[in-house]
Amino acid sequence: MHAPGFRVAHSTRSSRFGMAGFALLVLALATAPFWAERSDLRLFAEIFTYVALASLWNLLAGYAGLVSVGQQAYVGLGAYILFGLAIFAGVNPVWTIPVAGLVSAIVAIPVAFLIFRLRGHYFAIGTWVVAEVFRLLAAQIGPLGGGSGISLPVSTVTAIAETRQMREFLIYWIALALLVAILGLIVMLLRSRYGLALTAIRDNETAALSNGVNVIRTKLVVYVITAAGTAMIGALIFLQKLRVSPDTAFSVNEWTAFVIFIVVIGGVGRLEGPIVGTIVFFLLRETLADLGAMYLLMLGVVAIAVMLKAPKGIWGYLAERFGWELFPLARRVEQRKD
Amino acid sequence: MEWINTIVQGILIGGLYAMFAAGLSLIFGVMRLVNIAHGDLIVLAAYVALVVVETLGINPLMSLLLVVPVMAVIGYVLQRTILNRTLGDDLLPPLLVTFGLSVIIQNALLELFTADSRKLNAGPIETASIEILPGVSLGILPLAQFVMAVVVIALMQMVFYRTGMGRAFRATSDDQPVAQLMGLDNRHIFGLAMALSLAIVAIAGVLLAVRANFDPSIGPARLIFGFEAVIIGGLGSMWGTLAGGVILGVSQAIGAKIDPGWQLLAGHLVFLFILAVRPQGLFPKVQ
Numbered sequence: 001m002h003a004p005g006f007r008v009a010h011s012t013r014s015s016r017f018g019m020a021g022f023a024l025l026v027l028a029l030a031t032a033p034f035w036a037e038r039s040d041l042r043l044f045a046e047i048f049t050y051v052a053l054a055s056l057w058n059l060l061a062g063y064a065g066l067v068s069v070g071q072q073a074y075v076g077l078g079a080y081i082l083f084g085l086a087i088f089a090g091v092n093p094v095w096t097i098p099v100a101g102l103v104s105a106i107v108a109i110p111v112a113f114l115i116f117r118l119r120g121h122y123f124a125i126g127t128w129v130v131a132e133v134f135r136l137l138a139a140q141i142g143p144l145g146g147g148s149g150i151s152l153p154v155s156t157v158t159a160i161a162e163t164r165q166m167r168e169f170l171i172y173w174i175a176l177a178l179l180v181a182i183l184g185l186i187v188m189l190l191r192s193r194y195g196l197a198l199t200a201i202r203d204n205e206t207a208a209l210s211n212g213v214n215v216i217r218t219k220l221v222v223y224v225i226t227a228a229g230t231a232m233i234g235a236l237i238f239l240q241k242l243r244v245s246p247d248t249a250f251s252v253n254e255w256t257a258f259v260i261f262i263v264v265i266g267g268v269g270r271l272e273g274p275i276v277g278t279i280v281f282f283l284l285r286e287t288l289a290d291l292g293a294m295y296l297l298m299l300g301v302v303a304i305a306v307m308l309k310a311p312k313g314i315w316g317y318l319a320e321r322f323g324w325e326l327f328p329l330a331r332r333v334e335q336r337k338d
Numbered sequence: 339m340e341w342i343n344t345i346v347q348g349i350l351i352g353g354l355y356a357m358f359a360a361g362l363s364l365i366f367g368v369m370r371l372v373n374i375a376h377g378d379l380i381v382l383a384a385y386v387a388l389v390v391v392e393t394l395g396i397n398p399l400m401s402l403l404l405v406v407p408v409m410a411v412i413g414y415v416l417q418r419t420i421l422n423r424t425l426g427d428d429l430l431p432p433l434l435v436t437f438g439l440s441v442i443i444q445n446a447l448l449e450l451f452t453a454d455s456r457k458l459n460a461g462p463i464e465t466a467s468i469e470i471l472p473g474v475s476l477g478i479l480p481l482a483q484f485v486m487a488v489v490v491i492a493l494m495q496m497v498f499y500r501t502g503m504g505r506a507f508r509a510t511s512d513d514q515p516v517a518q519l520m521g522l523d524n525r526h527i528f529g530l531a532m533a534l535s536l537a538i539v540a541i542a543g544v545l546l547a548v549r550a551n552f553d554p555s556i557g558p559a560r561l562i563f564g565f566e567a568v569i570i571g572g573l574g575s576m577w578g579t580l581a582g583g584v585i586l587g588v589s590q591a592i593g594a595k596i597d598p599g600w601q602l603l604a605g606h607l608v609f610l611f612i613l614a615v616r617p618q619g620l621f622p623k624v625q
Contacts, residue, residue, distance in 0.1 A: 067433050069374070114610055117617040118569070120429050121372030125565045126613075129606055132562060136603040252558065257441055264434055293445040300442040307434050308423055 005336050010191060011328035018326030029176055033169045041168060045175040045240065047282055052179045052233045053255065054262040054274030056226045059186055061260075062269035063198045064222040065205070067120075070127030072256050073111075073134045074227045076249035077104050078234030080138055083244050086156045088143070093152065093160055094174065097235045104231030108224045116216065116223075128252070135250035149245025157242060171240055178236060182229050186271065189225070190329050194218055202269065253296070261303040267313025271327045276315045339473035344595045345588055346470075350480040352587030353487030354549065356580040357542040358564030359571070360491055361535035363579055366568075368507045368531040369425060371432045375439035377561030379536060382443055383409050383543025384552050388456055398458040398548050406540040413536030417529040425528070440557065447554035455551040458544070483545045487583075490538060491576050497534070498576075507531055559602075566609040572619025581620060 011019075032044060053071070061067045078100040085096040115126040139147040161167040189195055197218045200208035209215050234255070238244045248254075258281065266277020281299075288295045310317050318324055362376050373379075386408055390401040420439075424431035466478040498504040509517040510527045518524055546552060546560070563586060571582030586605050593604020612620070 061430065065429065067429060069433075069437065114613055117613055121366070121370075121433055122565070122569065124374070124433055125372065125562065128558070129562055129566065129609060132559075133603065133606045133610070136599075136606070140599055140603075253441075257437070260434060260437060268430060293448040297442050297445040297449070300438040300445070304420070304435050304438040304442075307431055307438070308420070311431060 006333050007336055009332050009334045010330060012325055012330055012332075014323065015325050015328040015330070018324075019328065022326065026176070026180055030173070033172060038168065041172050042240075043282075045172045047278055048175040048179040049233050049237050050259070050262060050281065051275055051278045052182045053230060053259045054266070054278055055183060055186055055271065056229045056233075057256075057259045058263045058268065058271070058274050059189075060222060060226045062263065062273070063190070063195075063202055064219050065202055066219055066223060067124050068127040069124045069252070069256050069260070070129070070131035071226075071230050071259065072250045072252055072254075073127070073131035074104050074108070074230035075234030075237065075255040076131070076134055076138060076246070077107065078231030078236075079238035079244045079249040080141075080144065081231070082235040082239060083144060083150060083152065084141075086152060087150070090156075093156060093239050094170070097174070097178075097232050097239075100235040101228040101232040105224050105228040108227035109220075111227075112220055112223045116219070131250055131252070135246045138249065139246040145245065147246060149243060149248070151243040152239075160239075171236070175236055178232060182233075183271070185225070185229070187327055187329065189222075190271070194221060195329075196331075198222065257296075258299075261299050263313075264303045265306050265313055267315035267317075267319075268311075270313075270315050270319060271329065272315045272319070272325075273313050277313065280314065339471070341595075342471065343474050344591045346474060346476065347480070348588035348591030349584050350476070350484045350587070351591070352567075352584030353484035353580070354542065354545055354583070355563045355567045355586050356583030357487045357490060357538060357545070358560050359567035359579045359583055360494060360576065361538040361542070362561075362564045363568045363573070363576070364494065364538070365531060365535045367574060368511050369528050371421065371425065372436070372565075373535075374433065374436040374561065375443060375557075376436075376539070376564060377559065378440045378443040378447075378557030379409070379412075379539050380543045380546060380560045381447065381552060381554060381557040382412075383536075383540040384456075384458075384547035385447055385451060385554075386540075387458060387544045387547055388451075391458055398460050398544055402541060402544055405544055406537050409536040409540035409543075410533040413532040413534075413539075414529040416536075417532035418525060421532065422525050422528055440561075444554050444557060451554065453553055453555070455553045456547070457551050458547040460548045464548070479548065483549065486541065486545065487580065490541060491580050494534075494538070495576050503530060563605070566605065569619055570609060570612050572622035575619075575621045578619060578621030585620075 029044065032041060036044070053075070057068070057071055060071075081100040081103055082093055082096045085091040085099060086093045091099075111130055115123060115130060118126040138144070144150050157167070161170050190198065197208065197213045200211065200213050201215055201218060205215060234249070238249060241248075262277035262281045263274050264277070265280055266275065267273030284299065285295070288298065291298075306313060312320070358377070358380060362373060365371050365373055383405055387398055387401045387405045390396070390404050391398050394401075420435060421432065424435045460479065463482075464479050467475045468478065469475040498507060506517070506522050506527050509520065510522060510524055514524055517527075567579055567582035567586050569582070570585050571578030571580070585608065589608040590601050590605040594601035596604075
């Protein structure tokens with residue numbers, strides 16, 4: 001239904017600046033292999049994967065209200081699909097990344113059928129049980145090294161690209177492309193009717209339901225998309241590492257705890273939150289990582305402090321204070337010029 | 339005979355799982371909070387017991403006299419200073435804060451006690467056993483632990499339905515604003531509930547420490563066992579939770595008997611199966 005003379009505008013002045021800046025940044029990052037050091041490239045690629053994981057978790061928890069502590073299930077699943085296909089079927093590892101996404105989307109449907117029966121907090125622990133089941137099953141796959149894991153054979157690694165330099169460039173570009181694709185997909189999803197439905201569910205599930213929003217289907221769509229994206233990133237992460245084992249692939253600390261802390265510190269329920277959070281996370285890590293367990297402990301303290309003192313995170317605080325918005329997600333009714 | 343033995347051992351370990359679950363379901367019942375740090379608090383209790391036993395040189399079971407009140411105080415303070423501030427309509431804050439606590443406890447224990455496995459020695463009682471059937475013998479210690487689990491659950495049932503504190507718990511659980519209007523201080527009631535929960539955690543932690551090796555990283559798995567026992571048994575039912583723990587223990591024992599790699603997997607699969615066919619659990623009390 002279109003009221004005459006009005007339209008819904010998404011972009012604001014700050015989001016136009018944001019998008020222009022974002023486009024410039026992506027261009028600059030795409031040329032990084034020509035000007036950055038090897039170690040910087042690796043760091044950048046790692047940052048991209050964490051921004052992607054955090055954005056996906058934020059979509060799931062911050063927008064759909066599905067607070068999962070078991071997303072490592074899909075990181076690990078993606079990694080194991082990559083290693084399985086590359087080692088047994090001889091598929092070029094790069095091409096297994098989309099397959100990992102597709103297979104994980106299919107796996108996520110029956111999983112959702114089971115864990116959607118658990119409400120709220122219990123849903124969170126349910127996702128964790130699923131991740132544990134995946135981990136224990138992966139440890140049973142003898143040909144993939146069982147509990148101790150396996151490395152990618154040299155022939156498979158050289159099939160990606162002949163030289164190590166080209167391989168590193170390629171993986172870097174894939175990481176950047178995947179991140180841009182995932183962020184683009186999330187923006188499109190949030191601007192579509194699903195986005196409107198999600199916002200309604202986030203604000204009041206009962207009210208959304210009574211206004212005809214299909215709550216379960218909307219949540220299912222988000223859960224499946226998130227699973228696919230997380231698995232593709234998982235495959236990519238372990239393509240960088242060239243070695244997989246159940247404990248690293250399904251690590252709750254690395255793929256869920258860090259990701260949750262990133263989103264909480266940056267700002268839950270805002271697209272910019274995970275980006276800001278990842279930058280803070282890596283700044284902390286680069287300066288404090290030598291502290292080992294103390295570093296993790298401090299990260300936990302910071303996350304709790306943010307949750308209690310500024311529950312909307314760093315970006316939430318800035319956005320409310322200055323009205324900033326980098327992504328064109330708002331909906332405002334404007335009078336048509338014509 | 340071997341199979342009967344396996345099942346009996348499974349039932350006995352189920353008592354321990356029920357105790358992991360009891361504190362968890364108490365907190366959920368009273369304030370709708372799922373404490374992600376529950377498993378790590380069990381491990382923390384085990385380490386508190388370790389310190390008490392090593393400093394005073396007493397039997398681990400005697401250390402309960404100290405560990406239980408210490409953990410109860412920790413629970414009350416934790417609830418009043420941090421957790422009460424996270425409660426509300428939003429699911430995210432309590433979940434994320436307890437998740438943060440879990441990471442903090444794990445890494446603090448790692449920093450203080452290293453990653454080495456520890457165990458508490460309860461003395462000759464550990465190896466004592468009685469033969470109930472030819473070829474089937476019960477360890478005195480596992481049997482005592484199971485009896486303790488039953489006693490703890492019976493006591494909780496009594497506290498809940500026979501005491502003023504239990505009435506306050508139930509009133510707050512049913513309707514917080516009305517309970518407040520009747521003069522109950524929710525913040526204090528929640529503090530008491532967490533104190534009681536951690537008192538049970540203390541018993542579970544000491545029993546765990548006597549029974550098996552422990553290190554700072556094993557908390558999350560205990561949380562998951564407790565959670566599975568709660569869901570299998572059905573929300574809100576204490577005896578159901580005991581049944582859930584026993585079912586989980588027996589499943590794991592049977593899985594381990596088939597293949598050692600299947601011990602944990604069998605427990606999880608039984609949990610998922612029950613979730614699929616009977617999501618309200620076997621003995622639900624609340625809908």
